[in-house]
Amino acid sequence: MREISKQFDFKEREGAIYKLWEESGFFNPDNIESAKRYCNILPPPNANGELHIGHASGYTVMDIFGRFERMNGKKVLLLPGKDHAGIQTQVVFERKLKEERGITRQMLGREKFYQECYDFCINRSDYMRSQEKRIGISADWSREKFTLDPDGLKTALETFVKMYKDGLVYKGHRIINWCSRCGTALSDVEVEHKEREGKLYHIKYPVKDSKEFVVVATTRPETMLGDTAVAVNPKDKRYLGFIGQTLVLPLQNREIPVIADRRIDMEFGTGAVKITPAHDMLDWQIGKDHKLPEIQVIDEKAEITLEGGSYAGLGVSEARAKIITDLAGQGLLEKEEALVNNVSVCERCKTVIEPLVSKQWFVKVDGEKYSLKKKTLELIKSGKVEVYPENFKKILIQWLGNLQDWCISRQIWWGPRFPVWYRGEETYVGLEAPKGDDWIQDENTFDTWFSSGQWPYTTLGYPNGKDYKNFYPTDTMITGRDLLFFWAARMLMLGQYRTGKTPFRNLYFTGLVRDKEGHKFSKSRGNGIDPLEIIEKFGADALRLSLVMDISPGQDSRLFEEKIESFRNFVTKLWNIFRYCEQSDVEFALVEKISKRDLKTLADKWIVSQLEDVVKKVSEHMKDKNISLAQDALRKFTWDSFADWYLEINKMEKNSKVLGYVLDRILKLWHPFTPFVTEEIYGILNSGSNVLMMAKWPKSEKKFIDAKAQTDFSDLQDLVAKIRNMRANYHIDPTELLEGYAKAEIEKEIIGKLARVRIGTGGVKKKMIQVSTRLRTLRLDIAKSIDVAKETASIRKEIANLENLIAKNEGMLKNKKFTAGAPTEVILSAKNRLEEYKEKARVQKELEKNLSRL
């Protein structure tokens, strides 16, 4: 007999097992013969760092479904890749340049910077790939993609050209969100709104040729340098007389009108609002409607421009301080109020966003010829894409409804450049530079999400690639709920537009992984959990289980070591089940098929019946994409039924055929969740002839479902539990062998071993106490240890409880509305239950009587 260690040596074995899978070739769907297909394009992580626990969580879900589908005989493609992640990578790489070489990107120049950044990403990708493999992802690495790969990129840029021709993109002079630190425009979703303590300044604007003032309230006094009007609500009686008058803008001595606009809230501040069309979203709208001039007083570095007169060159916050001082000096600052207001910050670097008017490229989301917005709404509402959890559908629909044009140009260097060329007044849009000299290419690069939003079909070689034809639309997209708008919505929009089809049929969201206190993992907080460290310490299988067990889609979860540890313990359990089986028989082997004749004892019938039940449940839960319920059912069966009961009984009633059969099936059922340990066990027992990864997913065999065995065995369990319970209640030494007597035939050996009772030798004694279940009766010689009053009380309590239940069920069954309205199954089960309670009550009453004789 071979020597098998007490625990699965995951550290030693995981690498080799992964290699075995890779060498089998079955990560590549081309090597699988099947007409059925399953495809999941894996979300590409940013190629600038390393894997974090969020990636691990998503990948685990993807791999579980991938392995499940593969075992169900499908050609499975999990297509991995990496994202160039424009702004974020540029930030990371610039920091690296500064730290390591003390240089800026300007010192390198655009081309060199791009090349070095590219190499950096490729390098990081290699590292990240090795991390992904550690988690056990069964992805086809031969198809791995990068968002800047020439073929896919070409497709993505073609989309832009097509959109240009369709009038769905335009270059416009509009107000946009500007991050002065990243030096680029941002789309609306890249801006976060944070509540901050601020101040509301009340500033007096003198009326021209008058001693009167209009007092405006603002949180951003520095923008007053660019004011071109003051607006009030036309219904606001306080200001009726001022509408149409001219004010003198303090500090600038510029004359500006008082205008009326319905969008002004009379309740807020003073009801009079300074209008700065160049630096505020609403003001820009109002400025457009009232044809007000735009005066840019803040530049791209968040400094005051020459238009700002004496404040020119100051940073925004310095300017604010100086302006407040100056206004106070002139007696124009009426008061300051504390105020909590929303500040817009850059999603990447948290720098305060400056709204600026700028010339940028936009996607028209609601064009006349084609409306991305409406088509996507139709797609979602039609149910061509299923969303998990379902309520995220509503969020998507609401978001799409409010969608504004999408700014897609970025002023960074890292990323694909716009396929647009200019010569004088001419503009050319196309994949290649036009012929002729003097054409200058647009400086802008694309929003990362413009290319990753096309990921499902650029990776498959749209429009003519074989993979595209075979695998598109893909089956499932699994992504973090934080990417709902950034990515998921854009994939739907662009996929539907470009290919005319939904990019995926199922959209599954994972929640965020948080720490034990519910905080987000973050570098600054220092609470990160490194997936690789966890794998080192507890193994990849334990990590996988802890990331998906007891978790529902879209819902955040918490991860901490004690939790992972308990799943590591489960892996050990699985391993020891195998160890027991191995040692139970010198010729122990896995068994693929058994017949009814192989089921010799009640325990055999029971465990196989339970197993078939679990196969059915797990398969159904997996089809419903309910990983958690699948695992729950499996774990209960494996640990409670198989290990704690069947194995114990099997020690007395050997049946290695049943053992081999059950083990074979649970290895298969567990494989998607814990691929490493199951593959290892399978390999040892199967002499490595096949990989478990390609084994067929079990089918539930109805012929083994045996309701009678289930009830009978659970009655036996009840009896054992009762005896154990008595021992514990009366502090009877657990090692003490009790004398017992049974009139009818009973599982002497099992009860003897599990409850430590020697049955049948001494015959019935007067002082024996009766222990009964519905189907079994036993007399035990523990009467002298029993506290009759205590025992009677507890029995009476149970009788009362049962009578309650009997009354409840009888009432139910007498109720005509119930018998008329409830489904037959429910009625039937109520009837059965009632009989069961009655029987139990009878048994208890008999016990009570027996007890009274002691």
Added chain:
RNA sequence: GGACACGUAGCUCAGUUGGUUAGAGCGUUUCCUUGACAUGGAAAAGGUCAGAGGUUCGAGUCCUCUCGCGUCCACCA
């Protein structure tokens, strides 16, 4: 201001067309070195399923309101 979640055992969470006496893991208490496993086993304690109404034969599950916590959206200057 609008929307969406969440509130179930001390802690972390399951509970999917409303239908067994509401579950698990961890933790706690008592006991067990029984040759698969102490990363284990047995027994137990612990819940008016946030609160109040309603619908129903029947509600943790559906509806309304309240309270609490959170997230997202929005042009609160």
